[in-house]
Amino acid sequence: MKVILPKTKEDFEKYYDLRWRILRKPWGQPRGSEKDELDNTSYHVMVAEKEHNPIGVARLQFNNDNEAQIRYMAVDERHQRRGVGSLLLQTLEKFAREKHASYIILHAREPAVPFYQKHGYHIAGKSYLLFDSIQHFLMKKIL
Numbered sequence: 001m002k003v004i005l006p007k008t009k010e011d012f013e014k015y016y017d018l019r020w021r022i023l024r025k026p027w028g029q030p031r032g033s034e035k036d037e038l039d040n041t042s043y044h045v046m047v048a049e050k051e052h053n054p055i056g057v058a059r060l061q062f063n064n065d066n067e068a069q070i071r072y073m074a075v076d077e078r079h080q081r082r083g084v085g086s087l088l089l090q091t092l093e094k095f096a097r098e099k100h101a102s103y104i105i106l107h108a109r110e111p112a113v114p115f116y117q118k119h120g121y122h123i124a125g126k127s128y129l130l131f132d133s134i135q136h137f138l139m140k141k142i143l
Helices: 009-023 084-098 110-118
Strands: 002-004 043-048 054-062 067-075 103-109 122-130 134-142
Touching: 002 084, 009 043, 009 054, 009 067, 043 084, 054 084, 067 084, 084 103, 103 110, 103 122, 110 122, 110 134
Parallel strands: 067 103
Antiparallel strands: 002 043, 043 054, 054 067, 103 134, 122 134
């Protein structure tokens, strides 16, 4: 298991495919809904077992000089509870520190809240309901 920064067109195709399969497909969302206008200016990481086949992906964006935000974190269901998410978080947090961010925010799906709490994030409040069914919570970690 290793962390890879996707660089090639093929890397990004695999990266976005996993993001779509985990975060959008189960709710009937079309391909393309897993992307947004900040992808081109964000820091992307993926965890792969071999041959750049991702088992986990995540993105870090900077909202301003102090605030970094984790978005689109997804781990293949067959690889959950094996340290993939923790490795993604550690990598993104390290990069945020290197860029002198003061804190990280994210909007966690309700089932993922305990995972983030285990890694030092605290709930700042209820945020939004995605697809009319997935409650999210704004979480924050001081770096």
